[in-house]
Amino acid sequence: MGESAILKTLAGIVGGENALSGAWAEAYSVGGVAPRMVLFPGTVEEVSEIMKAATRDSLSVLPMGSNTKRGLGDAPARADIALSVKRLGRILEHESADLVATAECGMTLAALQEGLGGKGQFLPVDPPHVKEGATLGGIIASNDSGPERLRYGTTRELLIGMKAVRADGTVFNGGAKVVKNVAGYDLPKLFVGSLGTLGILVEATFRLYPVPEYSRTCMAGFGSLEDSQAAVHALLNSDVVMTSLEHLTPALAVAAAERAGIPAKRGRYHLAVRIANVEKAVRDQMEHVRGILKNHGAEASVFEGDVENSFWSGIREFPGGASEEGRAVLKAGVVISEVPSVFKVIEMLREGGVEALASARAGNGMVMIELGGDDHALAGAIDSLRMVAESGGGTLVINDAPPGVKSAAGVWGDLGSAYGLMKRIKSGYDPLDILNPGRLV
Amino acid sequence: MKSDDKSYHTRTPGWKHAFGKKLENILGKGGVVSAGDELIAYDADALTGTRIIPMFVVLPESAAQVSAVLGLCYEEEVPFVPRGAGTGLSGGALPTEEGVVISLSRMNRILEVDIANERVVVEPGVVNINVTKAVSPYGYYYAPDPSSQVVCTIGGNVAENSGGVHCLKYGVTTNHVLGLEVVLPGGEIIETGGKTLDRPGYDLTGLVVGSEGLLGIVTKVVLRIVRKPETVKTFLAAFGRIEDAGAAVSGITARGVIPAGLEIMDNLCIRSVEEAVHAGYPVDAGSILLVELDGPAAGVEAEMPIVEDVLRENNATLIKMARDAKERDLFWKGRKNAFPAMGRVSSHYYVQDGVIPRSRLAEVLGKVEELSREYGLRVANVFHAGDGNLHPLVLYSAANEGEPERAHELAGKILRACVDAGGSITGEHGVGNDKKVYMGEMFAESDLDAMNVVRCSFDPKGLSNPGKVFPTPRTCVEQGAKPYTEHPLQKAGMGEMF
Numbered sequence: 012m013g014e015s016a017i018l019k020t021l022a023g024i025v026g027g028e029n030a031l032s033g034a035w036a037e038a039y040s041v042g043g044v045a046p047r048m049v050l051f052p053g054t055v056e057e058v059s060e061i062m063k064a065a066t067r068d069s070l071s072v073l074p075m076g077s078n079t080k081r082g083l084g085d086a087p088a089r090a091d092i093a094l095s096v097k098r099l100g101r102i103l104e105h106e107s108a109d110l111v112a113t114a115e116c117g118m119t120l121a122a123l124q125e126g127l128g129g130k131g132q133f134l135p136v137d138p139p140h141v142k143e144g145a146t147l148g149g150i151i152a153s154n155d156s157g158p159e160r161l162r163y164g165t166t167r168e169l170l171i172g173m174k175a176v177r178a179d180g181t182v183f184n185g186g187a188k189v190v191k192n193v194a195g196y197d198l199p200k201l202f203v204g205s206l207g208t209l210g211i212l213v214e215a216t217f218r219l220y221p222v223p224e225y226s227r228t229c230m231a232g233f234g235s236l237e238d239s240q241a242a243v244h245a246l247l248n249s250d251v252v253m254t255s256l257e258h259l260t261p262a263l264a265v266a267a268a269e270r271a272g273i274p275a276k277r278g279r280y281h282l283a284v285r286i287a288n289v290e291k292a293v294r295d296q297m298e299h300v301r302g303i304l305k306n307h308g309a310e311a312s313v314f315e316g317d318v319e320n321s322f323w324s325g326i327r328e329f330p331g332g333a334s335e336e337g338r339a340v341l342k343a344g345v346v347i348s349e350v351p352s353v354f355k356v357i358e359m360l361r362e363g364g365v366e367a368l369a370s371a372r373a374g375n376g377m378v379m380i381e382l383g384g385d386d387h388a389l390a391g392a393i394d395s396l397r398m399v400a401e402s403g404g405g406t407l408v409i410n411d412a413p414p415g416v417k418s419a420a421g422v423w424g425d426l427g428s429a430y431g432l433m434k435r436i437k438s439g440y441d442p443l444d445i446l447n448p449g450r451l452v
Numbered sequence: 453m454k455s456d457d458k459s460y461h462t463r464t465p466g467w468k469h470a471f472g473k474k475l476e477n478i479l480g481k482g483g484v485v486s487a488g489d490e491l492i493a494y495d496a497d498a499l500t501g502t503r504i505i506p507m508f509v510v511l512p513e514s515a516a517q518v519s520a521v522l523g524l525c526y527e528e529e530v531p532f533v534p535r536g537a538g539t540g541l542s543g544g545a546l547p548t549e550e551g552v553v554i555s556l557s558r559m560n561r562i563l564e565v566d567i568a569n570e571r572v573v574v575e576p577g578v579v580n581i582n583v584t585k586a587v588s589p590y591g592y593y594y595a596p597d598p599s600s601q602v603v604c605t606i607g608g609n610v611a612e613n614s615g616g617v618h619c620l621k622y623g624v625t626t627n628h629v630l631g632l633e634v635v636l637p638g639g640e641i642i643e644t645g646g647k648t649l650d651r652p653g654y655d656l657t658g659l660v661v662g663s664e665g666l667l668g669i670v671t672k673v674v675l676r677i678v679r680k681p682e683t684v685k686t687f688l689a690a691f692g693r694i695e696d697a698g699a700a701v702s703g704i705t706a707r708g709v710i711p712a713g714l715e716i717m718d719n720l721c722i723r724s725v726e727e728a729v730h731a732g733y734p735v736d737a738g739s740i741l742l743v744e745l746d747g748p749a750a751g752v753e754a755e756m757p758i759v760e761d762v763l764r765e766n767n768a769t770l771i772k773m774a775r776d777a778k779e780r781d782l783f784w785k786g787r788k789n790a791f792p793a794m795g796r797v798s799s800h801y802y803v804q805d806g807v808i809p810r811s812r813l814a815e816v817l818g819k820v821e822e823l824s825r826e827y828g829l830r831v832a833n834v835f836h837a838g839d840g841n842l843h844p845l846v847l848y849s850a851a852n853e854g855e856p857e858r859a860h861e862l863a864g865k866i867l868r869a870c871v872d873a874g875g876s877i878t879g880e881h882g883v884g885n886d887k888k889v890y891m892g893e894m895f896a897e898s899d900l901d902a903m904n905v906v907r908c909s910f911d912p913k914g915l916s917n918p919g920k921v922f923p924t925p926r927t928c929v930e931q932g933a934k935p936y937t938e939h940p941l942q943k944a945g946m947g948e949m950f
């Protein structure tokens with residue numbers, strides 16, 4: 012078959028109005044690599060047909076939803092087809108008594124929450140890019156999360172079942188639609204964070220939670236990093252059940268506070284604590300929290316409502332995604348007590364003239380970092396940060412950066428002793444290496 | 453490539469002797485069990501219906517020894533079966549004929565307690581309760597609490613992805629395991645995950661948890677520990693009909709309350725438990741429901757009246773709150789001894805483990821009762837009601853001709869009812885040897901194929917706990933990636949929408 016015949020066949024699967032090519036397709040680039048065509052299948056069968064055709068002709072496929080994570084991972088080695096599941100956007104089942112829902116993976120998180128909200132339930136993940144249309148499939152495949160992870164975990168904890176399409180077009184299910192199930196391997200876990208390299212996620216079943224009735228946040232600035240970190244440990248080792256506990260570097264604290272219209276002192280590390288529960292429990296615990304913060308020399312102010320929501324949405328979206336020249340977005344994972352070591356490097360970088368901001372999910376050691384500078388400075392800064400993260404047993408990945416920085420510093424860092432096994436799994440699911448080739452393994 | 457169905461060559465006595473010597477070279481004499489009378493102790497797990505005497509049992513003390521043993525097994529194509537405490541209920545640790553059992557009981561050290569970072573690192577033979585004991589002086593505990601927690605091992609918990617009576621709120625084993633060291637068939641030692649989160653690459657930790665020993669031997673486990681709650685309140689409510697208890701469970705979660713534990717027992721269970729441990733259960737009640745609320749004091753206080761309302765609305769005939777920790781422990785002691793207590797009312801019982809959506813409870817219990825009548829066998833019901841995890845106990849006597857088979861058949865029909873209701877054939881005990889025939893009820897061939905890809909990536913020769921989980925033997929096709937060939941689709945330069 013000639014090239015245009017192949018393109019026509021593929022377009023024929025989804026219908027001409029659901030296929031784009033040439034210049035139109037450039038908007039669906041991943042890591043700066045433009046696909047030759049973009050397909051928007053409307054059914055699982057169409058996804059399967061596309062994958063059969065892709066396997067037949069060895070066409071590489073970039074699975075995506077709204078492509079908000081286009082900066083994540085290495086640039087794909089080849090990019091024939093971008094396959095967006097955006098048209099698979101329905102809630103298929105919501106059994107509110109069971110706190111379980113199944114939805115198609117092209118559904119946006121925002122739409123899902125709206126659909127569940129009527130019953131007072133929600134999927135408790137708060138990743139960035141929701142306003143830009145982050146879809147369930149993309150959130151699962153990137154294991155993206157936000158500050159509320161402290162209380163609820165990520166989709167790793169919440170995804171109980173899934174349907175996916177393999178590279179050769181085979182459709183299969185993993186997990187179940189009940190919250191407890193140990194039959195067979197836990198394939199949903201394998202697919203969480205697999206970045207579209209093992210199959211196309213088309214349906215997901217989640218465990219849900221009731222929307223908490225009342226929420227308050229308090230924020231406080233500390234005299235030193237030692238004090239703020241000591242307060243973190245005191246909070247974690249208290250009776251308080253926090254929804255979020257964020258540790259902000261001084262410059263970011265000011266920026267985030269100003270954005271939300273809250274006072275924040277300059278030059279201080281800040282902690283922000285969110286508690287959500289019934290009203291009385293929130294009030295009691297807030298008092299407890301303020302007491303703990305006071306013991307560490309910090310006076311907390313409490314805020315609520317729109318101010319509170321706007322503050323957390325700023326934290327959630329920090330540091331943003333899509334790459335611009337001269338910017339890098341990183342995520343470090345360290346043990347809780349090592350967060351200050353990462354912050355100290357941030358300080359050092361700032362003193363050395365690199366723009367650097369950071370915010371830590373202090374209760375679980377995830378540090379979100381934004382750097383600004385030329386390629387050379389960025390790559391150097393990433394090396395220093397990674398060294399500190401890894402020396403404490405942690406990791407650092409580049410969530411987004413200019414291509415030159417990615418290749419100089421390496422996106423993933425050391426994938427460890429299990430890398431060979433990961434490659435075997437990848438080639439087991441995708442022997443022709445057509446799914447997001449080169450992006451992760 | 454060897455597949456599961458190919459029966460291993462009958463080993464000659466000479467070969468066997470030589471193989472035993474090689475094992476002794478790795479483990480020392482004291483690390484290899486080969487005497488017939490000692491091997492008997494390993495012939496089954498807690499599902500004792502099927503027994504197989506293994507060729508050897510080895511007792512390694514380090515990952516290096518495990519690796520050497522797996523290397524040897526790989527060379528000689530000898531299947532092996534990992535074993536923790538042998539409390540499994542699905543025949544997961546059932547030996548393979550002419551295979552080696554690898555008991556992890558000597559690898560029982562707690563390697564690291566890191567309170568500040570909320571992590572504990574253990575060897576697989578550590579008994580579940582000992583993790584909590586190690587951290588409780590600091591106000592922490594290890595959340596997954598299977599009823600067998602005073603004997604079962606973390607390695608077994610990892611393999612089965614075990615649950616417990618508090619997993620509705622706190623999750624099961626997989627939610628608390630962050631990293632593993634695994635010895636792969638062949639002997640390669642890998643680390644997955646670790647003390648920190650979001651490590652790049654595939655979540656192999658999540659894949660190995662719940663893999664029932666089919667992907668290699670776990671030799672180290674990084675656990676998450678959690679802070680003890682400020683307040684715990686436990687209710688015991690009695691109901692005439694078990695359906696009412698079930699409706700109360702749905703009612704509680706529907707009001708936005710997620711209790712730490714929600715457990716139901718029927719009258720048959722109540723009576724035998726009461727006789728066995730004197731937990732203070734009302735023996736004339738049709739069923740009882742245990743509800744445990746925990747968390748910040750004010751939160752629990754706010755939830756208590758909601759729970760009481762729901763219990764009353766659903767015709768509770770008695771609502772009792774544990775006065776203190778002692779009485780609470782007693783309430784739970786009854787529940788945690790529900791299986792063994794059955795020994796008092798029946799010479800034999802089969803523990804079933806199925807899951808249904810919470811909202812289908814009444815319907816499925818009705819079906820269980822029907823089946824019980826149809827088969828003329830008593831079924832006692834005890835279950836983790838909050839997450840719809842049923843444990844019907846099918847009572848029988850092995851002395852009666854054909855009864856064990858009938859009991860097993862009845863238990864199987866219960867599973868079918870669970871699957872029909874949209875549930876699962878196992879919520880926590882695993883598939884093992886016992887339930888592999890039911891896998892096809894829940895999964896299509898394509899689903900099983902997708903699982904087989906995983907198995908073949910870890911264990912191409914099929915040596916690790918073979919013959920378990922998968923309903924029919926599946927072979928591994930050569931997985932080498934075919935080279936990428938340039939396809940005819942060249943840059944088309946088409947700028948139009950189709």
Ligand SMILES: Cc1cc2nc3c(=O)[nH]c(=O)nc-3n(C[C@H](O)[C@H](O)[C@H](O)COP(=O)(O)OP(=O)(O)OC[C@H]3O[C@@H](n4cnc5c(N)ncnc54)[C@H](O)[C@@H]3O)c2cc1C
Pocket residue numbers: 497498533534535536537538539540541543544545556576597598599600603604605606607608609610611612613614615616617664665666668669670671791792880881917
């Ligand atoms: C009275 C009673 C109550 C129970 N209550 C519960 C309960 O509430 N919740 C629950 O979930 N279960 C329960 N169980 C089942 C059982 O206790 C669990 O499945 C437990 O996790 C098994 O642990 P074990 O150490 O005994 O493992 P074993 O029975 O020895 O082995 C279980 C499986 O794990 C594999 N395995 C063991 N160690 C390793 C290792 N290091 N690496 C790889 N694979 C390994 C074995 O091959 C086998 O497949 C109960 C059992 C009994 C008898």
